[in-house]
Amino acid sequence: MTASLERGLNALREQIDAPVASFFTSCVHCGLCAEACVFYRETEDPRYIPIRKLDPMRRLWRREFTLFGRIGAMLGLVRPVTDADLGEWETLVYDSCTLCGRCTLVCPVGNDITLMIRKMREGMSAAGHTPKELIGAAVRHVETNSLMGNLAPALRAQVKRSVAETGIDIGFDQPGVDYMVILSAQETMDYPEILSSMARIFKKAGISWTIASDGFEATNVGVQIGSRDIARILVARVVEAAERLGVKGVVSPECGHAYQALRWEGPNLMGRAFNFEVVHIVELLDRLRAEGKLPTKGMESRRVTFHDPCQINRRGGIDREPRRLMALVASDFVETDDAGAMNWCCGGGGGVGANERATKLRLTAFKRKKAQLEKVNPDKLITMCAYCHHTIEEAMEEYHMEIEVQGLTDFVATYLDDEPAGA
Numbered sequence: 188m189t190a191s192l193e194r195g196l197n198a199l200r201e202q203i204d205a206p207v208a209s210f211f212t213s214c215v216h217c218g219l220c221a222e223a224c225v226f227y228r229e230t231e232d233p234r235y236i237p238i239r240k241l242d243p244m245r246r247l248w249r250r251e252f253t254l255f256g257r258i259g260a261m262l263g264l265v266r267p268v269t270d271a272d273l274g275e276w277e278t279l280v281y282d283s284c285t286l287c288g289r290c291t292l293v294c295p296v297g298n299d300i301t302l303m304i305r306k307m308r309e310g311m312s313a314a315g316h317t318p319k320e321l322i323g324a325a326v327r328h329v330e331t332n333s334l335m336g337n338l339a340p341a342l343r344a345q346v347k348r349s350v351a352e353t354g355i356d357i358g359f360d361q362p363g364v365d366y367m368v369i370l371s372a373q374e375t376m377d378y379p380e381i382l383s384s385m386a387r388i389f390k391k392a393g394i395s396w397t398i399a400s401d402g403f404e405a406t407n408v409g410v411q412i413g414s415r416d417i418a419r420i421l422v423a424r425v426v427e428a429a430e431r432l433g434v435k436g437v438v439s440p441e442c443g444h445a446y447q448a449l450r451w452e453g454p455n456l457m458g459r460a461f462n463f464e465v466v467h468i469v470e471l472l473d474r475l476r477a478e479g480k481l482p483t484k485g486m487e488s489r490r491v492t493f494h495d496p497c498q499i500n501r502r503g504g505i506d507r508e509p510r511r512l513m514a515l516v517a518s519d520f521v522e523t524d525d526a527g528a529m530n531w532c533c534g535g536g537g538g539v540g541a542n543e544r545a546t547k548l549r550l551t552a553f554k555r556k557k558a559q560l561e562k563v564n565p566d567k568l569i570t571m572c573a574y575c576h577h578t579i580e581e582a583m584e585e586y587h588m589e590i591e592v593q594g595l596t597d598f599v600a601t602y603l604d605d606e607p608a609g610a
């Protein structure tokens with residue numbers, strides 16, 4: 188047995204705890220998770236049935252953690268997990284799963300399949316069976332300040348551009364302000380308009396904020412790759428910057444897994460509670476709306492729909508907030524089928540979008556989103572995750588769909604009434 192296989196199997200063994208054992212014993216093979224998974228639904232390939240993606244882990248559990256399995260192993264009836272198995276399952280665990288959480292929601296016996304796939308990724312990454320793009324992104328992120336490499340100069344340039352555009356100052360490393368804002372690399376590079384939108388909204392609402400020069404990257408490739416160690420290092424950068432600056436909160440940007448990593452997994456990764464709150468930008472905007480601090484002027488009259496990012500709605504609980512904001516600024520808002528907690532994934536999350544060899548499968552999975560959109564025929568699609576934004580835009584180009592895509596913060600800011608009160 189190679190050292191990397193041994194490392195991988197040990198990592199998998201470490202993941203096998205009571206919930207995992209109860210998962211494997213309680214599955215009633217109903218097939219509901221298959222129907223919930225966009226990869227299975229669009230291909231009908233049985234390899235993409237969620238529960239099947241866990242097969243090496245199930246086999247390891249059976250062989251080493253059950254009496255019948257141990258006897259079976261002695262008699263040569265239950266074969267061991269090999270490096271070739273992990274190699275084969277790499278494409279199932281990384282290419283055909285966005286960690287969207289839809290299978291978990293439908294399982295009648297409450298099995299958290301998504302969590303199990305995360306656990307599988309721990310073993311796969313320890314055994315070296317991880318897509319090369321995710322390994323590269325993880326190395327860049329640990330060695331510099333972002334998964335795209337050193338993004339500090341690009342961020343400073345975007346901030347400078349935003350200040351010139353709005354006339355509103357954005358300070359770095361300012362202690363004692365209300366919020367520290369973090370951004371995903373996707374926003375910094377492709378959708379920097381969020382900076383001007385936040386600057387205008389926060390100024391109007393009287394919120395003070397800053398960006399930490401040593402903790403500005405929101406994405407966490409450790410969560411996607413399945414390495415708690417890397418995830419912890421990256422979360423710690425943000426937590427330590429926020430605590431050093433003494434802010435009352437960290438604003439998580441329009442990025443699904445960044446929110447998941449910091450808000451829900453962060454305290455567990457760090458082994459303690461934070462002394463600041465983590466708030467998603469859309470939650471904060473909805474609070475400002477409720478407090479009367481988000482005055483708007485005019486509305487979008489074209490037909491608009493909304494895409495719920497899996498990690499923010501289904502796995503993050505933010506469902507009504509974007510809809511209240513849409514009601515503020517869109518007069519012809521239409522929901523797609525399955526909108527909300529059961530929304531269909533864009534197909535690019537969980538590292539799938541970064542994984543070159545998964546491109547064909549990702550575009551096949553997108554057909555479900557395409558069907559959702561074609562049914563309501565919108566002029567514009569709003570979302571609250573820059574990576575969904577990017578994935579959807581790219582796939583729509585492939586399928587020649589003419590729908591404009593915009594981030595929710597930017598959409599709301601388009602209609603912000605910037606005039607001083609009484610003007």
Ligand code: SF4
Pocket residue numbers: 223224225226236237240283284285286287288289290291300301304
């Ligand atoms: S988490 Fe989503 S993509 Fe992954 S297996 Fe479950 S339903 Fe499929």
Ligand code: SF4
Pocket residue numbers: 213214215216217218219220221238293294295296297298300
């Ligand atoms: S939905 Fe749950 S019980 Fe049904 S096959 Fe999937 S894991 Fe098993």
